[in-house]
Amino acid sequence: MATKILIADDHSMFADGIESILNRQDGIEVVGKCYDGISIMPFLKENEVDIILLDVNLPEKNGIEVCKEVIASFPDMNILAISMFNQESYVSEILKFGAKGYILKNTGQEELMQAIQTIEGGKTFFSKDVTQTIMRGLMNDRKSSSKSEGFIPKITRREKEVLKLIVQEFTTQEIGEKLFISLKTVESHRSSLLAKVNARNTAGLVRIALEKKLID
Amino acid sequence: MATKILIADDHSMFADGIESILNRQDGIEVVGKCYDGISIMPFLKENEVDIILLDVNLPEKNGIEVCKEVIASFPDMNILAISMFNQESYVSEILKFGAKGYILKNTGQEELMQAIQTIEGGKTFFSKDVTQTIMRGLMNDRKSSSKSEGFIPKITRREKEVLKLIVQEFTTQEIGEKLFISLKTVESHRSSLLAKVNARNTAGLVRIALEKKLID
DNA sequence: AAGAACATAGGGGAAAACCCTCATTTTTTA
DNA sequence: TAAAAAATGAGGGTTTTCCCCTATGTTCTT
Known part of the structure; x- marks a missing residue:
């Protein structure tokens, strides 16, 4: 058959x-x-x-x-x-x-x-x-497990919300207003995001977010 | 035949x-x-x-x-x-x-x-x-309008070079060094890029660059 | 050959992003 | 239920981006 x-x-x-x-x-x-x-x-x-x-x-x-x-x-x-x-x-x-x-x-x-x-x-x-x-x-998994390109630690619910708004061109100030949290809190989330995706700045963060489809 | x-x-x-x-x-x-x-x-x-x-x-x-x-x-x-x-x-x-x-x-x-x-x-x-x-x-040629969603004016050769480096997370300073031009010139290119893609900031610029595949 | 578009670049200032440290409360999970 | 993780946010600083303005030489295009 x-x-x-x-x-x-x-x-x-x-x-x-x-x-x-x-x-x-x-x-x-x-x-x-x-x-x-x-x-x-x-x-x-x-x-x-x-x-x-x-x-x-x-x-x-x-x-x-x-x-x-x-x-x-x-x-x-x-x-x-x-x-x-x-x-x-x-x-x-x-x-x-x-x-x-x-x-x-x-x-x-x-x-x-x-x-x-x-x-x-x-x-x-x-x-x-x-x-x-x-x-x-x-090999990368065994050796460094984090340095290796492409590995992204878990993004939390709140970070994802912030990330989504960053990609939509909102500023930290505006994101704070939208989510009813302080500018400083948004900055915290931005920091963790940069660290987690291993980016130097917003440009890299956005690129990686889109490449790795971190946002729905 | x-x-x-x-x-x-x-x-x-x-x-x-x-x-x-x-x-x-x-x-x-x-x-x-x-x-x-x-x-x-x-x-x-x-x-x-x-x-x-x-x-x-x-x-x-x-x-x-x-x-x-x-x-x-x-x-x-x-x-x-x-x-x-x-x-x-x-x-x-x-x-x-x-x-x-x-x-x-x-x-x-x-x-x-x-x-x-x-x-x-x-x-x-x-x-x-x-x-x-x-x-x-x-239509765009004729009207030269820019409001229409999704229309991106031509990105020049130099702008594309700058854009590519922005997406790669380089700062204005570093881009200047790489291309052997002044920081101010790079800023000019960034400005035109933002205007051309109609973005508010780098986040939007990068997103649109990737969405519209403005860089090879 | 003239005008348009491009690449260059300066001054100066405001806004935004980035960085570090630290601390409190809430939520989740082991 | 205690520890871990997540969410919150403040102080205070540096760097980068963004936005005006202007200007000049070069390179297409017509």
Whole structure:
């Protein structure tokens, strides 16, 4: 029986291309395509799927959230993450939530086929580049655990509120007024934020907040 | 005789996918694939090509430069720009250099086929979304208004350099040292940047820079 | 060749951000 | 329930950003 594959990617040209490649292969059947994050769960409830090729950067609801959600309902689902970016935070995040593999969009079709077969056999698969990234991540975990790029300590509820307002261009004064707290308190929160994300100033804080999606 | 197509995209999975789609069509033949900007010219010198599907964001040498170069040597070459981003600057730039069309990676295969046929017939083709972007650009040119949400006036070369360093957390002082210009000059650039993106402070400037991808 | 746009840069001042230390109360968690 | 973490905020200082103003040489563009 053919392996049933669901492709989830917002770039339909990409999704169609992959579909076209896969449909030429024996033993593989593309049973569906999703162009955003929110339509995946409904599809899975109606259709049988063996493997999901999941783009990490989806609109509406990103791949990491989708992965978490899918695994919660279908713990044995085989998810192969596909991404443009070989970024440690993405890789480790989605693997943590149960993805079985991670490949980059610049990997060739032979490797794609290999990944699918490996995943279906219950094993994990990573592009060579990705493997190196993961190794580097592990090294950093062991060594310094905080200096390593990309690690962000927990941001508290209040800090997040302040951060959100900073990104929206409000001044410390204005933030205090909005949250009914003193300017000095807001300054405290700003300080901890700078320290936690390891930024030198507001510019870095905002950049990191957006890069790491620290605010909803 | 079949239309000869060259696909230029650094994501081989994408390029392979497109190839697979196109090869199923009658009258179309994919004669080559390039995974970076620098290998396109050599290929064109050795092979006959009717249409280039050119990714705007290529490594080594980006699509806009490639377009300029190709048109310089092959003025009648049909270039169809393909991009993830519906950004006015990209669109207008590459069209200025002789591309005959611009489509987004989220357009379906019917539209892709339509684009190819239109381009080959000597006409121009744009995705609907792109058309709107262009229109908006023209409107802005005419009215030169700035109130309209999301419109960002052109950032100059120097401003972009400064902006990049701001986002990297350097202070005005440090930026001056790096660029060998006075602190006051950097302040001037910061001022124009704030005015151009319509931000109140650095936080907003950085956010908009990242949102609108003002820096490469 | 003229005008527009760009890059340069100064003075001076107000506002905002940043830094350090310290302390109190509230909330959470082990 | 005691300890830890989070939220609050004050004093007092330095640095950086932001905002006026003006001005000059250079480099596109028309």
